[in-house]
Amino acid sequence: LNHKEYYEGREDLYSEIIVLNFDDQQPGFEFLRLNEFRHIRKMLSLASQGILFYGKTQRVTFSLLRNMVLLKDADRFIALLRLLNFLSRSHEYRLICSSALRQRREEEDNERLSKVYQYINLHFNEDISEEKVAAHIGMNPSSFSRYFKARTYKNFSAFLNEVRISRAASMILENKLPVAEIAYLCGYKTLSNFNRQFKKIMHKTPVEYRQSYYNQIEK
Template sequence: MSKVISFQIPKSGRTFVQYQEDRGKYFYNNLHQHPQCQLTVILEGRGQLLVGDYVGRFEAGDVFLLGESIPHVFRSDAEYFEDDSKLSTAGNTIFFDFQAFGKSLEEVDEFKELIQLNERINGCFKIKGKTKEEIMRLFDGFSSLSGLEKLQRALHMLALLNFESKDLKALNMIPVSKSLSERDGKRMDQVMRFILENSSRPISLDEVAEQAFMSKEAFCRFFKLRTRKTFTQYLQQLRITEAKKLLIETDLGISQISFQVGFQTLSHFNKTFKSLTNQTPKSWRKLN
């Protein structure tokens, strides 16, 4: 995994279906991309999921579908990286390499639906409801299946994906920019790490532009092109996501939470929270 952005899935030959189990103190911590679509079940652990313009949370029991060549990271919460931490993470993933079919994907009539499906997976989706339950059931015992059985079950999973259903929730507001160059990928990873590690304090545009070795003007263009948000919008989304976690998991007062996640005034926090959630922090806490 020496290259930050061009993460390679271990595989032999041209394989459509590749199964992987991740176990450890924390999930792979770099922004990365790969040419396969992926279906991931989170079994243990929690943290922040960053994909394009989406900034959100993941936790045990979540199931996500991500399109091919889309930069993303499941970044475990800070406590997972502490030296004395007893926390651990676990997740199972199936990678689908549509390129493995070569020209036959276009020439075989039965594969046409696969082409259409691959085109629809443009971004990140959270899978819920009965579709989630069925996919989690199909994950059970996947590693022990033969090659043909794995293919059969994987196709069954893909056949369950109905993009018109409420069970598939698109997390990205707009299509995700694909295939960052390795240089841009390293820059974005460095920037994301800096923002995540410092979001609880004021961060100037000068500071974050320095992380990318760019002028402020060049950085603003670079960042918005790849996240479809301004740096300020992205930082606010990150802080509100963290505030939601604290509202649910702690008894801290709203004012305390406001300052803890990086807002300088309570009024700015309340205004930003409502603009992003259509609710006040108080009402959101009651409903969740």
């Protein structure tokens, strides 16, 4: 919280903030639906009300977050799961907002965002534009752009690329179609752009990704 003493000329005061953003509704987090993650699901369902952790939980969480900053790739993701599991088991918390406010916000946002996800999943292989999706849910493009980024912490093009590359990665492992054909089936007009986006998200080229999978099978 931006209390006045932190910005009214007091040089002896300071704060350290670590922000961790993720959306459990995005592709890749489907495993949270498993029964083993029920405690995490319950906690995440309360997060829209704002959860304030205190006591030992707060101190341990701060330490875990600071360590997570130093990690990369799979190690960071595993650390995220450990943190969520730790928080979901804690009783040292209180909710900031009322359940009535939470319900009202969920009713307004969930249906709209669900329509966006459904549209993208159905048309990811087509020429999707931000304008088309905005029109689909009855918003003007500029308002939709702000809304989408506020809800997903990503711009629309980045999210669309993640959906397309996720589908492409599955196709690369599930069949022997040429990479160029998979790129086209996932909505990319040029192979060079597909290769660039794939490596950016998966940290490997499509060919390297497929080969590493076959190498693991042969071991």
